[in-house]
Amino acid sequence: MSGEQQAVIIALAVAATLLTRAIPFILFPEGRERPQTVLYLGRVLPAAVFGFLVVFCLKDVDFTSGVYGAPEMVSVAVTAALHAAFRNMMISIASGSVLYIVLVNFIMG
């Protein structure tokens, strides 16, 4: 592929990405009444999306062999429990991640 063709490919990738981020704002511009259905989705979607994202992060974990996803499950549970207890983002994320790194490098690797 020539340099120009590569530039075209990258530009198209930028356009495609930008579209996925901007379409809702283009379809439902500021200042105009938004359909109730859209407002409703805007309220209930985030909780569902965060659930989706947690699963999305774990999509490549092998639950059928090896250690059966134990390091991931344990670390996710500890992170969630710590957050429910202390509600401190840094404590929850740092503890969960350190636990995971220790588990996969030294214990269940």
Next chain:
Amino acid sequence: MSETEMDKQVKSGLTQESSRRPGIAGRSALAAFPVTLPVMAGYLFLGVSYGIYCHSLGLAWFYPVVIASCVYAGSAEFVLANFLLGGFQPLSVFIMIFVINARHLFYGLSMLEKFAGLGWKRLYLIFGMTDETFSINYAVAPPEGTDRGWFMLFITLFNHFYWVAGAGIGWLVGDMLTGQVKGVSFVMTALFVVIFMEQWLKDTNHIPACLGIALTVICIMVFGHEHFVIPAMAAICLLLLILRPVLRNTGKKASASKSSEERK
């Protein structure tokens, strides 16, 4: 009014003006930085992986840096780097990248209200709306004495910087760092778990959260871990719409501005 008095007024006006305007932006930046620390760890790590990957494909240093700056969408960038080595397939690239990033449509729908009234900042906030940036901007309330727009803008800017810096560093260090420590990328998972919990603890109704997890798991089992995103998104939207009579008042604030649906 004497000249000195006028001088004083002008001066105080000037100092007020100059201390107020960067003041609010500066305060917002200071408040935004600690919130982005988990993303810093995650993005530097993933960005470095991306730089290393591009280097291993034989691409010059500016490819990962330009792509990280302009496309700025994790998994899509890996796919794009691959496409650059094959034949010229503009349509495939466009469709593929659109589909990979289709989940952003969700984020936009959730942010319509939060980005309202932010003027030019909105453009950059929309451009920089990655999974992590969206989650933080949605979930973290700007602290007292900061400005909502600047706060979100700096969160987006810091995250963007980590990602691009990571990609550049990754290309430079090549494969010196690969395989040293396993599992650093788990910070990203932990971040989403925490944001999920934040939302869970705030919500009175947990049906949307449970649906999000359950439907995504089911779609991974049915469609496999490479093709589940679109079916999962469609299923989530569909079920939320079907359950609208039950969930109608979920997440509604008591404020008057949000009561239009109740009136209906």
